[in-house]
Amino acid sequence: MGTAHPPWDVVVLGAGAAGLYAGIEAARRGRRCLVIDGARKPGEKIRISGGGRCNVTNLNVARATIPERFLSRNPRFALSALSRHTARDFLARFEAAGLSWTEKALGQLFCATFARDVVAWLVRDLAAAGATLRLGTVVHGVEGAGPFTVRTDGGDMAAARVIVATGGLSIPKMGATDIGYRIARAHGVPLTDTRPALVPLTFAGAPLEEMAALAGTAVEGAVACGRARFRDGLLFTHRGLSGPSVLQASSYWREGEAVAIDLAAGAEVGASLAAERRRAGRVAPATALARLVPERVARAAVARAGLRGTLADQGNAALARLNAAVHDWQVVPQGTEGYRTAEVTLGGVDTDALDPRTMEARAVPGLHFVGEVVDVTGWLGGYNFQWAWSSGWVAGQSV
Incomplete structure (x- = not known):
């Protein structure tokens, strides 16, 4: 040539x-x-x-x-x-x-x-x-x-x-x-x-089962990876998590590290549930929590925290577990969706x-x-x- x-x-x-x-x-x-x-x-x-x-x-x-x-x-x-x-x-x-x-x-x-x-x-x-x-x-x-x-x-x-x-x-x-x-x-x-960066995170095992069951549900959430924390939309998918907060955190995440998921950024779940327990203790925890997050997310968090019965049946330790299940869900991604969807x-x-x-x-x-x-x-x-x-x-x- x-x-x-x-x-x-x-x-x-x-x-x-x-x-x-x-x-x-x-x-x-x-x-x-x-x-x-x-x-x-x-x-x-x-x-x-x-x-x-x-x-x-x-x-x-x-x-x-x-x-x-x-x-x-x-x-x-x-x-x-x-x-x-x-x-x-x-x-x-x-x-x-x-x-x-x-x-x-x-x-x-x-x-x-x-x-x-x-x-x-x-x-x-x-x-x-x-x-x-x-x-x-x-x-x-x-x-x-x-x-x-x-x-x-x-x-x-x-x-x-x-x-x-x-x-x-x-x-x-x-x-x-x-x-x-x-x-x-x-x-x-x-x-x-x-x-890949600015990319959805994928999961396996029990976390994926819960996420896949919630696929299509979005919350105002936050994702933390090390010292980096991003508050924005979070979306459950059939493969794991997406949404702006997840994409941001993905740039900082490395294989084997856990990420901390907050499913109700800005809400005071522990304090709200404690107040609801005093006011109307016979309500189910998932019902009370569903006032702060989507109902399916509430039910999944209650199940992960292992709560049974009504709010009146829950001690402070149980409410603390539920608060952590919502505000500090620690999970280890299996990986990312890769260059196929990375921005x-x-x-x-x-x-x-x-x-x-x-x-x-x-x-x-x-x-x-x-x-x-x-x-x-x-x-x-x-x-x-x-x-x-x-x-x-x-x-x-x-x-």
């Missing part, structure tokens, strides 16, 4: 959030820019995100919160990019394009219309900036050290600089591959271990090998890594999209 002539100033690998944003920025600076992707459509993960509405950013991506809310071997690495192109900077561009947003809980901002409108905006801006978008082109590798040769199934492409925005391993049905990691290895850029990939290109001001590999001038392929993973709720915008902008500014 021959090499394309003349060479591109910049070739961006990946037409997702980070890749499109990087391509726009590079092209606006007068660079001859090509963005390529193996998918037939650009921005597929944008399109399916947020239930088709796309959680574009989060207002709480502030300098003080970044090290806490972005997981990485070096949590402070993300500070540079996220501080230079902030959520407000992104929103200024978003609004200038005629798009509007709605705010949900915890600072989460969603596109007011549809996620496909976000994709259309990015593709439109890419074209307006003068960049070329080439889809259905599978990347096989990158060779050389500036200029680079990008090997694809559509021929070789020469590039002075390459931005790798190929994402991680999550949601393989959307075309996710390990090509970004293979490119890094081929150039001696180290990687950290990768694993992101934890780990990736080691940040120690990258310049945070440019996202360029320190040992390979001209080779940049942005977005999910890098060992930076944000919390649920728009943090990962903001990392894509910010890291893509930084790379586009530096090529």
